[in-house]
Amino acid sequence: MTTRNGLGPTMDAEPVSEELSFGPFRIFPRARLLERDGAPLSLGSRAFDLLHILVSRAGEVVSKGELIAGAWPGLTVDETNLRFHITQLRRALGESRDGEPYIANVTGRGYSFVAPVGRGVSPSKQVQSSETPPSSHLPPRPLRIIGREADIVALAELLAARRFVTLRGPGGIGKTTLATASAHALRGRFTDGVRFLDLGSLRDPQHVVIALASALGMLVPVGDPSPRLMDSLRDREMLLVFDSCEHVVDAVARLAEQIYQQAPGVSLLTTSRESLEVAGEVVFALAPLENPPESLSGETDLGKYSSTRLFMECAVAAGCSPSLSGAESEMVARICRKLDGVPLAIELVASRLSAHALIEIDELIEGRLRLAWRGRRTAPLRHQSLSAALDWSYELISPAERILLEYLSVFPGPFTIEGAVAVACESGEPGVSTDGFEQLIAKSLVSSRPEAGRLRFRLLDTTRAYATEKLAASGSANAAGLRHARYVLQALRPRSYEPGGESPGGWNCRAELLSDARVALAWAFSGEADRELRTSLAAVCTRLFVELNLLEECRGWAARALAGPDDADGDPAAKVELLWAFGHAAMFTERTGQECEAAFWQGLKLAQQLGDLQNQFRLLSRLHALYRRTDQRKLLLQVASLAQGVADRAADPAALARAHTFVGIALHLTGDQRLARERLQAGEDGDAAIPNLPVDHFASPRGTHILSCTNLWLLGLPDQAVGIAERLMRPNANPDLVMYCAGVCYAARVYRWTGDLGALEAAIDLLEGYSRKHGFGPMLTVSFALRGELHIARGDVEEGVKLLQSALPRMIADRFETHSGALTIALVQGLAALGRLEEALASMDARIDAVAARGDSWDTPELLRVRAELRSRSGDHSGADHELLAAMDLAERQSALSWLLRAASSRVRLSGSGDGVALAQLREIHGRFSEGFDTADLRAARDILQRASS
Structure with a gap:
């Protein structure tokens, strides 16, 4: 008896097989299958052998030599390999209901399986007889499935509910592996079995229908075999797996839609780098393996993350020790992040540890080598190297889409649709359009994810490296770099202290452009950009560095931009910005010398020539901060007076409030505490009267000034002073x-x-x-004092x-x-x-x-x-x-x-x-x-x- 949807349990009489059970687990040794609560749980081949030995001898102490001989017959294996696989096995099993591990370490002797074990048979998991549906159409069960256990379960549930699922993802993400593992796990649940079609070798789309007919044992008639094929499938209960559909996607889409509509007992699982986009299809987007976070410490267990777990298994297989130092663990984590958690990339790179040290691997994958490194000789050609995997995708897209992909490689990280349009879709190349961008997303060459209410896009690092090579070979790298630099300039140009600038919301609203700013500056100062673009770009980028508190970086780029020859035809407003940024950054990162002060006064003079009141006030604000910290009280009063005059002329409420604060600070530090309080309070009241003032208006904090606490204490109001001090100490104050x-x-x-x-x-x-x-070197010195x-x-x-x-x-x-x-x-x-x-x-x-x-x-x-x-x-x-x-x-x-x-x-x-x-x-x-x-x-x-x- 079977269920009509083909996914229910089969109850037909068949030979039975041994079954071992403990806790929520069941082991089927002949089928080499481990289940937890009825769902298949993937284990590596060695780990399964070790588990079978230990469970079969539950309660006994099994020596390390016996375990090595059973799992590695005929091989000489270091004991660290055994410890590594036992650790992986313990992690896969977790703890029993009593909170204890299933496998105990008996010091000096070996290991023992300590949970009660049941023995029996199971009709639903028996080894197939000659009358059972054939499974020879399936590729061998993958020996190693890491990080996909939940995906196998989810895929089975989705197939049961919807019948037609496409596994979609970029090359090397593990679609074929997951489809094969799932087919093996599900094959006993279909009366008529599973048929697995590897379409990767097909070149003629017309051969797709013929390939399926042949797999079903049909004689292929002259002409279109589709009608007879549908007749054959209409009453069957089976799972059809179409692997690697992207190059014949139209033919597979037509055939799959027909089967879905005309053969209700047939379930369909397809793998493709793009969706089929037909009736009935449900897309299962396969994500990369889980990577450790950037903040990984040396003590973090790499086994907690599927990407590093796969890396270590491959590394051990290549002959490396499973024991790593803290620095080596961080290196492995960094390598897996660079590889975006793509299983094929991880396997290919980890396999090179037989020829390169870990630190060499970390350096080499930045370049061309990682694309060329080859993997298993028995793998399909498209999976034998990362370059081959990407060649496969590259050849399947149109010439215009190739140009678009190459231009997108100039983005160092995530980007927006506006960025893609500005850099690539408007590149001037014929045929390149936003439609092509959508096609690259559909074909898994560009990934997308929602972030803060909008979509962000990116190329996987390996795809970016590949596309960068293609871009260089095409001779368009300079044109792409220029368009990217101009895009960054336009994206960063609005400033919240300008009329019509950014809406309020803090200084970090443009942090997403940091990597782009760095790449654009590196290109602009490499000799390809003109002087005016360099100056303007450096000005907006250094402003961003200030907003993100990257003052060392700000000082370096500002100094480099200002070091060039003066250009009368350049952008004077950009030079004002650079002088402000250089002085501000230098003031807090190195000794406050004449360079810093001279930069502020030079910028002020230029802003006065331009009639730029906003920047005059900003520069006076920085001079005020400089003279405050250097205790030049007479100059402090002069600068405060100048700021008051600029604020009066600008008639800007925020500037007027800040000018009161500047005068109040000068009075406070020169010793008139009563008048200082009046001016400081006037500044606070002025700020409070301005709704939604951006926090970086005139590059100075709004509200209660930091010196109000010392002013209040001197006036004899200690409790109020402490209240302000507590506010100043709050995180994100x-x-x-x-x-x-x-x-x-x-x-x-x-x-x-x-x-x-x-x-x-x-x-x-x-x-x-x-x-x-x-x-902040000077402030660090203050902390010591x-x-x-x-x-x-x-x-x-x-x-x-x-x-x-x-x-x-x-x-x-x-x-x-x-x-x-x-x-x-x-x-x-x-x-x-x-x-x-x-x-x-x-x-x-x-x-x-x-x-x-x-x-x-x-x-x-x-x-x-x-x-x-x-x-x-x-x-x-x-x-x-x-x-x-x-x-x-x-x-x-x-x-x-x-x-x-x-x-x-x-x-x-x-x-x-x-x-x-x-x-x-x-x-x-x-x-x-x-x-x-x-x-x-x-x-x-x-x-x-x-x-x-x-």
């Missing part, structure tokens, strides 16, 4: 990682002032991590002084001086704690003189206070009190209530609690605070007052 790190620096300062050493340490760790990762300050605060004074004495000179050399005052204070306090009082006083004198030479500063009251304490320790009590009074007076004039509290507290400590005037001053100053009573300075002041009153 600013998409510009340079500004994010700058915010973390100021957050760290607030945490130190408030005495939260745990939060300070977290800020230092964050700053150091980002600086190392992104090459802050860690020295933390050591001193925690009592590890010697280590802290050592770090600070190393980092501070580098900070000064880097002209990263905004934070050097507070860090100098930490150093001199550490020196004093070590008894090096004279050295501490000399360092403090030098710092105060350097600050005074540049005018009023926000940290002068604190510098005076610390020097007063040093003088008191050296015995100069009168001079110390005089300096403390000067610090208090200056702090009062600066509206720096927190500095005032510190100076007043020091005066009471140094003069003693008997000084009623000093105590009254401290009590009055303490009373002005409305928040922050749990912070370090307010707790210390409260303790002084409580001791004095007790």
